[in-house]
Amino acid sequence: MEVLEHDSRARTDLPPVALTAPATDERAARRTLRAQIAKLERELSEAFVTAYPMGGLDEAPTRSCAAPRLLDLGELERVRDDLAVRVRSARATITERADRQAASRVQLERMLLEPGRYRFVRISNRELGEPGCGVWQVGPRLGLIGMLMGWWQVKLSSGCPLATGRGAAAAD
Amino acid sequence: MSFVSGGVAPELRAEFPGLRLQWTQLEARVRASPREVRRRLRELSDRVAGAGVVAMRTQPIPHAYRSFFRHVGLDPDAARIPSEAAAVRRLLDGRFRSRDILQDALLIALIETGVPVWALDGRRVEVDSLVLRAAVGGERLGGAPDGLSLPAGQLVVADAARVHATLFGEPVPEHLPGPGARAIVLYAVAVEGVPAIHVEEALWTATDVLKAG
Numbered sequence: 474m475e476v477l478e479h480d481s482r483a484r485t486d487l488p489p490v491a492l493t494a495p496a497t498d499e500r501a502a503r504r505t506l507r508a509q510i511a512k513l514e515r516e517l518s519e520a521f522v523t524a525y526p527m528g529g530l531d532e533a534p535t536r537s538c539a540a541p542r543l544l545d546l547g548e549l550e551r552v553r554d555d556l557a558v559r560v561r562s563a564r565a566t567i568t569e570r571a572d573r574q575a576a577s578r579v580q581l582e583r584m585l586l587e588p589g590r591y592r593f594v595r596i597s598n599r600e601l602g603e604p605g606c607g608v609w610q611v612g613p614r615l616g617l618i619g620m621l622m623g624w625w626q627v628k629l630s631s632g633c634p635l636a637t638g639r640g641a642a643a644a645d
Numbered sequence: 646m647s648f649v650s651g652g653v654a655p656e657l658r659a660e661f662p663g664l665r666l667q668w669t670q671l672e673a674r675v676r677a678s679p680r681e682v683r684r685r686l687r688e689l690s691d692r693v694a695g696a697g698v699v700a701m702r703t704q705p706i707p708h709a710y711r712s713f714f715r716h717v718g719l720d721p722d723a724a725r726i727p728s729e730a731a732a733v734r735r736l737l738d739g740r741f742r743s744r745d746i747l748q749d750a751l752l753i754a755l756i757e758t759g760v761p762v763w764a765l766d767g768r769r770v771e772v773d774s775l776v777l778r779a780a781v782g783g784e785r786l787g788g789a790p791d792g793l794s795l796p797a798g799q800l801v802v803a804d805a806a807r808v809h810a811t812l813f814g815e816p817v818p819e820h821l822p823g824p825g826a827r828a829i830v831l832y833a834v835a836v837e838g839v840p841a842i843h844v845e846e847a848l849w850t851a852t853d854v855l856k857a858g
Contacts, residue, residue: 522699543657543798
């Protein structure tokens with residue numbers, strides 16, 4: 474009891490404590506959320522650029538194109554959480570495609586070392602993460618003779634087909 | 646040439662210290678673009694390629710606008726920021742299309758700096774009171790009774806008399822400078838992360854094209 478009375482007296486001697494207004498607290502929280510959103514936006518942009526040559530990212534369901542307005546704490550949290558999910562998903566996509574490309578490169582190395590074990594296997598440049606439309610393919614040297622004799626080789630096909638082929642020209 | 650800092654409502658300034666409105670006024674007429682301006686657009690078309698457009702969002706100024714779009718509830722993947730929208734349009738059209746000297750001046754300023762600039766007819770705007778603020782309930786776009794009703798809280802560009810545009814939106818058609826306009830108000834909206842020099846450069850470029858053309 475004495476202690477309580479002592480505490481109470483002591484408090485009246487202290488200068489008034491400056492309390493933080495809830496509005497200021499919320500503003501600080503919103504500022505933190507905006508910084509997190511900006512960071513996630515940067516990470517998503519970098520993931521977008523990284524994934525582009527691999528075939529791009531899956532299109533995310535876009536939020537309704539609302540009018541610009543001040544978002545409250547809950548809305549900013551939702552934006553941040555949505556972005557975090559998209560960044561995570563983008564990284565998973567990039568990792569999965571990078572693994573697939575690495576596996577294709579290993580497969581190509583093996584094809585080059587032992588073409589006879591990978592007869593008629595095709596790997597496109599796209600699967601290797603390379604630009605262009607070329608395709609690596611194991612085929613027999615000298616056609617049927619090569620098939621009978623077991624002479625196999627890896628050939629890289631030429632580039633992309635023309636946008637308009639002869640068929641289209643003939644049709645005109 | 647003087648660039649004036651417009652107002653930003655206190656509640657907006659408190660939330661977004663980097664949000665700025667800057668404007669300038671000049672005497673110019675809207676007409677077809679002269680050959681030099683069309684040539685400049687052609688040269689700019691040659692500078693924009695697919696790979697650059699893909700990587701654009703990682704550059705500081707587009708990143709600043711994309712982040713701000715998210716901060717105010719817009720999805721920049723659905724409603725593109727102005728510089729990305731212009732670049733994508735260039736890829737789809739094959740070139741930057743010349744429309745008139747005013748639109749070309751705004752486009753050149755946007756491509757060269759990444760900062761969007763809009764124009765208002767000088768007769769339709771009380772430029773000294775131009776401000777970025779939140780709309781109040783019952784307010785209408787353009788100020789006319791039949792104008793689009795704005796939800797309370799929507800961010801707009803307005804003066805003391807009327808709302809001219811939603812933030813990052815095109816001004817209402819009646820307030821755009823037409824062939825009869827003699828005075829044109831150019832305004833740019835900058836966000837945190839956009840250096841002041843880029844905003845001034847954007848306004849200067851647009852003004853320069855309009856005056857020189």
